[in-house]
Amino acid sequence: MDAREQTLRTAHRLADDWLASLDTRHVPAVATVGEMADRLGAVLPDGPTEPAEVVELLATAGSPGVVASPSGRFFGMVIGGTHPAALGADWLVSAWDQNAGLDVLGPTVAAAEQVAGRWLLDLLGLPPGAAVGFPTGATMSNWSCLAAARDEVLRRAGWDVAADGLTGAPAIRVLVGAEVHESVLFALSYLGLGRPERVAADGEGRIDPAALSAALAGRSGVPTVVVLQAGNVHSGAFDPFPEAIAAAHAAGAWVHVDGAFGLLAAASPRLAHLTAGMADADSWTTDAHKTLNVPYDCGITIVRDPDALNRALGKHGDYLIRSGTGDPTDRTPEFSRRARGVPVWAVLRSLGRDGVGQLVEQLHSVARTVVDGLATVPGAQVLNDVVYTQVCFTLGPDARTEAVGRRLMADGTAWVSGSRWRGRAVLRVSVSNWSTTADDVRRTIASLAEAVAAVDASAPQECGVPAGR
Numbered sequence: 001m002d003a004r005e006q007t008l009r010t011a012h013r014l015a016d017d018w019l020a021s022l023d024t025r026h027v028p029a030v031a032t033v034g035e036m037a038d039r040l041g042a043v044l045p046d047g048p049t050e051p052a053e054v055v056e057l058l059a060t061a062g063s064p065g066v067v068a069s070p071s072g073r074f075f076g077m078v079i080g081g082t083h084p085a086a087l088g089a090d091w092l093v094s095a096w097d098q099n100a101g102l103d104v105l106g107p108t109v110a111a112a113e114q115v116a117g118r119w120l121l122d123l124l125g126l127p128p129g130a131a132v133g134f135p136t137g138a139t140m141s142n143w144s145c146l147a148a149a150r151d152e153v154l155r156r157a158g159w160d161v162a163a164d165g166l167t168g169a170p171a172i173r174v175l176v177g178a179e180v181h182e183s184v185l186f187a188l189s190y191l192g193l194g195r196p197e198r199v200a201a202d203g204e205g206r207i208d209p210a211a212l213s214a215a216l217a218g219r220s221g222v223p224t225v226v227v228l229q230a231g232n233v234h235s236g237a238f239d240p241f242p243e244a245i246a247a248a249h250a251a252g253a254w255v256h257v258d259g260a261f262g263l264l265a266a267a268s269p270r271l272a273h274l275t276a277g278m279a280d281a282d283s284w285t286t287d288a289h290k291t292l293n294v295p296y297d298c299g300i301t302i303v304r305d306p307d308a309l310n311r312a313l314g315k316h317g318d319y320l321i322r323s324g325t326g327d328p329t330d331r332t333p334e335f336s337r338r339a340r341g342v343p344v345w346a347v348l349r350s351l352g353r354d355g356v357g358q359l360v361e362q363l364h365s366v367a368r369t370v371v372d373g374l375a376t377v378p379g380a381q382v383l384n385d386v387v388y389t390q391v392c393f394t395l396g397p398d399a400r401t402e403a404v405g406r407r408l409m410a411d412g413t414a415w416v417s418g419s420r421w422r423g424r425a426v427l428r429v430s431v432s433n434w435s436t437t438a439d440d441v442r443r444t445i446a447s448l449a450e451a452v453a454a455v456d457a458s459a460p461q462e463c464g465v466p467a468g469r
């Protein structure tokens, strides 16, 4: 066996061991970054080490600091699992080592991404002629879509931002819902658009279409962008697209939808009602590394008018060998890029249309079983209407909720982390992993019930409520 073969076999065995350990391992890491940095090497070695030995060292020394985020009991943030077809394809992407920026550098990966893009538009009911790009995540997809939006609303106002920049340009209004995701704010400031105007939202975090109409009234003619949301990170709620998009379009605005984990609801016959009217927007963001369960990283940019995306992100350079029909680099911020759309092709090819719908429905039905489980936990109160994959709950006073959250994370059976929503401390369960089973939910609820009992039995100062409560 040569060094390469030995290294890949070692990596394969270690990857198998890691995946097999997910069912029993402590979900949060059990070591800090500082501890792991010490283990991985204080001093750069002077001489060489066999590649296989390095991979072995990484896995063994690194083990305590690896979070079991692909585990079926990881419910933090919005973190997808890893579908086997996507993982296998991702290994090939590394071995092939294609630069996916230009068609000519990788016809197979460029084609796989084109096919994946077409399949996604079909699955999601989006315009078949839309442009699709594969940046690192929803943050860069939001950025890409909003770059196209900015340039297009200025172009309609007679201003060429690519040539003349923003200095002296007509002011752009950007309206977002009160519970907009932070990544949209980041994208807007990066694009030189500053802080947007926030429009009131209802109790589930959905933008209020009447408030949006009122904010837009009498200002048509001003270049305007409206950002809506498919999937609120606390409630999972979807904005009322038909009313909101009609109001925005009546005012001549570009409408962007941040659907980092919610866009995929459109692929399910049972959940597609949540996305009704969404296809009338001008651009859409989603993450394949969330609901679609490809390994990190992969966001998806979708823009109705391919020319608008091309004007914003298209690149020119004499040494680039161009396809003539537009290359992948014209649809993402990057020049050079990993072929991260290939795992998307693989998971769609493996699941098929029905399988993608069932995946999303399963995430929703697991979220419903979490609600049922919470009904058995003393004092647990679900705050949101669980229409999709997010469950947001409290255990009464903030101090009790926070103390239970700390106990739960220290126990390590599951990852259920805290946040603040509607002015209260909450715990969030985000169901985003295809591999989560009923048994994972049972073990998570059991760990939660133990944490509640332990907090209630502990000194009042830990939880701020009387002992024995």
Ligand SMILES: *Cc1c(COP(=O)(O)O)cnc(C)c1O
Binding pocket: 078, 136, 137, 138, 139, 140, 181, 183, 184, 231, 232, 233, 258, 259, 260, 261, 287, 299
């Ligand atoms: C996760 C998320 C983002 C950011 O996605 P990244 O993939 O982390 O860049 C944006 N919007 C929403 C609604 C999200 O859930």
